[in-house]
Amino acid sequence: MIPGPFTYHRPSTVEEAVKLLGDLGDEARPLAGGHSLIPMMKLRLAVPEHLVDLQDIDGLSGIRDDGDTISIGAMTTQEDVLGSALLREKCPILPETSWLIADPQVRACGTVGGNVANGDPGNDMPALMQCLGATYVLQGTGGQRTVAARDYYQAAYFTAIEDGEILTEVRIPAPPAGHGWAYEKMKRKVGDYATAAAAVILTLSGGSCASASVALTNVGQTPIFVAAAGEALVGTAVDDAAINEAARQAREAAEPVADLRGPEDFRAHVAGVMVRRAVARARDRAR
Amino acid sequence: MSKTPVKLTVNGNPVEAEVEPRTLLIHFLREELGLTGPHIGCETSHCGACTVDMNGTSVKACTVFTVQANGADVLTVEGMAGADGSLHPLQEGFMAEHGLQCGYCTPGMILRAYRFLQENPNPSDEEIRWGISGNLCRCTGYQNIVKAIRYAADKMAAAGREAAE
Ligand SMILES: Cc1cc2nc3c(=O)[nH]c(=O)nc-3n(C[C@H](O)[C@H](O)[C@H](O)COP(=O)(O)OP(=O)(O)OC[C@H]3O[C@@H](n4cnc5c(N)ncnc54)[C@H](O)[C@@H]3O)c2cc1C
Ligand code: FES
Ligand code: FES
Numbered sequence: 001m002i003p004g005p006f007t008y009h010r011p012s013t014v015e016e017a018v019k020l021l022g023d024l025g026d027e028a029r030p031l032a033g034g035h036s037l038i039p040m041m042k043l044r045l046a047v048p049e050h051l052v053d054l055q056d057i058d059g060l061s062g063i064r065d066d067g068d069t070i071s072i073g074a075m076t077t078q079e080d081v082l083g084s085a086l087l088r089e090k091c092p093i094l095p096e097t098s099w100l101i102a103d104p105q106v107r108a109c110g111t112v113g114g115n116v117a118n119g120d121p122g123n124d125m126p127a128l129m130q131c132l133g134a135t136y137v138l139q140g141t142g143g144q145r146t147v148a149a150r151d152y153y154q155a156a157y158f159t160a161i162e163d164g165e166i167l168t169e170v171r172i173p174a175p176p177a178g179h180g181w182a183y184e185k186m187k188r189k190v191g192d193y194a195t196a197a198a199a200v201i202l203t204l205s206g207g208s209c210a211s212a213s214v215a216l217t218n219v220g221q222t223p224i225f226v227a228a229a230g231e232a233l234v235g236t237a238v239d240d241a242a243i244n245e246a247a248r249q250a251r252e253a254a255e256p257v258a259d260l261r262g263p264e265d266f267r268a269h270v271a272g273v274m275v276r277r278a279v280a281r282a283r284d285r286a287r
Numbered sequence: 288m289s290k291t292p293v294k295l296t297v298n299g300n301p302v303e304a305e306v307e308p309r310t311l312l313i314h315f316l317r318e319e320l321g322l323t324g325p326h327i328g329c330e331t332s333h334c335g336a337c338t339v340d341m342n343g344t345s346v347k348a349c350t351v352f353t354v355q356a357n358g359a360d361v362l363t364v365e366g367m368a369g370a371d372g373s374l375h376p377l378q379e380g381f382m383a384e385h386g387l388q389c390g391y392c393t394p395g396m397i398l399r400a401y402r403f404l405q406e407n408p409n410p411s412d413e414e415i416r417w418g419i420s421g422n423l424c425r426c427t428g429y430q431n432i433v434k435a436i437r438y439a440a441d442k443m444a445a446a447g448r449e450a451a452e
Contacts, residue, residue, distance in 0.1 A: 001330040001349075008291055008308035008354045031355070038350050039332055041309075051308070053355060079344065103421025105335060105399070108344035109351070190420040191333055 003041035010053045014060070014139055014168060017052055022141040022164035024050045030166050032075060032114035035106050036123075060113075060168060063087060070172045074113025078102075081112065090174055093181035093201060097128050100185045100197075116149070117167045119157040119222075122193030126153060127223035128183060131199035131215040134172045140165040153222035179203050180286030182278040185217070186270050188261065194218040195261040198250065198274035202233060204286040209233045214246060214279075219254035219271045226253045229275060238283040246279055247272035293357040297322070298366030306353045313337045313348035316363060324364035324394040328423070335422030338395035339363050345402040347421070364394035367401070376439040376446075377401060386435030388426035396422050400436045408447075409440060 011017040021028050028050035031037060040046040054060060054075055061075035063084050070091055072081075081087060081098040088095055101107060101115070101124050115125040116136065129136075129149035136147050138161060147160045149170075154160065161167065175181070185197035197217035203210045214229035229249040236242035256267035290305035297320060304319060316322045316339070328336030330349050337348040340362035367375040377397050380386060387393045396419060403410070403418035410418065415433050424432060 003309045003311075005307065005309055007289070008352070010354075010357070034352070034355065035332065035350055038311075038352070042330070051352075055355065103335070104403070104418060105338060105345045105347045105421045106332065106350075109346055 001042040003038065004044060004047040006048055007050045008053065009050060010056050012056045012058070014057055014166065017054060017057060017166055018139055018141050018164060020050075020052050021166065024052075026163045028052055028163075030054055030117075032111040032117075033077065033109035035102070035110045036114060036118050036120060054113075054166065061111075065090070065174075066171075068174055070174050072112050072170045072172070074111060074117075074167050074169060076112045078107035078110050078112070078115075079104075082107065091132070091172060091181075093128065093132070093175075093183055093199065094172075096181070097124050097183040097185075097199070100124060100183065100187070103191050106191070112170060113167050116152075116170060117159065117161060119153060119159045121156050121221055121223070122218050124183070124185065124194065124197060124217050127197065127215040127217040127225075128199045129170060129172070130223050130225040131201055131213045132172050132175065133213065134170050136167050137169040137171065138162075138165045139168045144168075146171075150225050156221045175201055176203055178287035180282035180284070182281035182285070184274040184278040184281070186274060193261075196254070196256070196267050196271035196274050198271065198278045200275070200278040200282045202230075202238070202279070202282050202286060204238070204283070207237055209236055209238050209242070209283075212246075212279075214250065214275060216250060216254060216271050216275075219256040219267055221255070224253050224255075226250050226275075228253070233279065238279065243276050243279050247276045250275040291354050291357075293353055295356050295358060296360045298362060308352060308354045310353045311349055312339070312341075312346075312351040312353050312356050312361075315353040316348060316361075322363050322365050325398075326391055326394060328391065328395075333423070334392070334395075335399060335419075336392055336395045338398045338422060340398055340402055343402075345399045345421075362398065362401075364397055367397065375401070376442040377404075377436070380435035380438035380442070381432075384431050384434040384438050386427065386432045392422060392424040392426075396424065396432055400439065404436070404440055404443065409444060410436075412437065 029048040031051040061073040064071040078098040186195040202212040212230040212233040216224040229246040232245040251272040254268040254271040326336040328334035
């Protein structure tokens with residue numbers, strides 16, 4: 001299991017990194033925590049000629065409270081997310097999701113930027129970011145642009161990012177105080193990708209659901225934002241009938257492939273079960 | 288193949304070498320430095336047998352390029368015992384509580400437990416199990432590994448109390 005040969009670069013500024021990536025074109029890849037890329041390189045599913053390691057770039061990691069927005073630097077690790085008092089208070093679904101990703105060693109290396117930029121349908125953070133309505137900040141030699149998480153994913157490993165760009169930051173609209181949240185993930189063991197998983201954020205007002213957002217992990221080529229599942233909850237008391245309808249919408253939206261985790265029908269069914277559990281838990285947590 | 292110079296600290300000793308960028312840290316430690324304590328179990332980032340401490344976190348050395356560790360401070364099981372040869376409380380615990388059978392997973396378990404006990408010096412048994420959830424053991428059934436880590440936590444807490452008095 002020896003990866004193919006490559007040239008290693010370790011720039012210390014974003015400008016230098018995007019210049020390198022721009023000049024080297026599609027033979028070059030950014031390297032963050034390496035915990036998706038190195039396994040792919042060992043299998044020779046990825047054979048980049050150049051790796052541009054982002055670890056020395058100042059200002060690419062850290063979690064910032066910008067009032068209405070929470071900004072997470074691309075190189076922030078899953079371990080950093082788990083240790084963040086700010087996120088536990090203002091956006092607890094993030095650490096809840098990190099805890100369900102891989103194991104302690106992988107979380108020590110794996111970054112939020114790598115998780116969302118990767119484009120692997122198995123990654124847990126893309127659906128979470130779609131649920132939260134997050135935006136990704138992309139930097140290239142030509143400047144900066146933003147892409148909504150809900151528009152970023154095109155197919156497995158195909159995303160809106162262009163060669164020569166790096167993702168520098170994820171911006172999350174801070175969910176309202178008192179919101180309910182849950183990330184529910186079915187997996188066979190620690191370190192497994194989801195059979196299916198669901199992210200849910202909702203708000204209640206006078207016992208009735210005022211807003212709801214639902215997204216699914218690993219039941220399609222991309223994460224799936226299920227607008228109809230959220231709509232099925234809004235205006236209801238989030239009772240069994242509403243939850244069943246949201247779960248039905250999720251099953252309909254799911255397009256899983258059969259793999260070691262089970263046949264298509266089963267995985268779509270599990271997507272529904274995850275939505276049912278996540279909605280019920282989010283409702284019980286909402287104030 | 289062109290080589291890249293690296294400088295790092297391994298078990299307190301400065302190390303300088305030239306490596307191919309694709310050299311994984313586990314291969315560098317074992318084959319260049321002769322530190323065969325960290326093992327290769329799966330080579331696919333799952334089993335944790337290759338776990339070492341790097342810059343204050345536990346990492347799977349089969350999933351880190353040596354060039355990424357340039358400038359880093361690395362600790363392997365060879366660096367756990369005191370300068371006088373006295374065993375670390377974790378090493379002692381694995382002996383006292385029979386925390387190993389074949390021993391293949393042990394260096395990784397010890398290095399993971401070493402970092403875990405700094406993050407959480409007084410863990411519950413359940414927290415210990417989550418703490419070592421990235422390390423597989425095919426022999427023990429984990430029960431005695433949990434006891435070994437508990438033993439070390441208790442011993443280190445007692446030593447801390449004594450030092451404070
Ligand atoms: C045993 C194991 C179990 C795992 N289980 C899970 C799981 O359950 N859920 C889950 O979500 N993940 C899981 N992972 C994957 C892990 O979370 C990875 O760390 C993550 O997918 C990628 O983040 P990284 O920082 O390691 O990125 P890397 O591996 O360094 O990069 C991944 C890809 O993204 C690109 N990239 C990285 N950073 C940027 C950036 N800032 N801008 C542009 N492109 C960038 C790279 O070029 C590469 O193509 C698992 C990994 C392992 C080894
Ligand atoms: S050899 Fe590194 S995790 Fe198994
Ligand atoms: S003692 Fe044999 S694998 Fe753990």
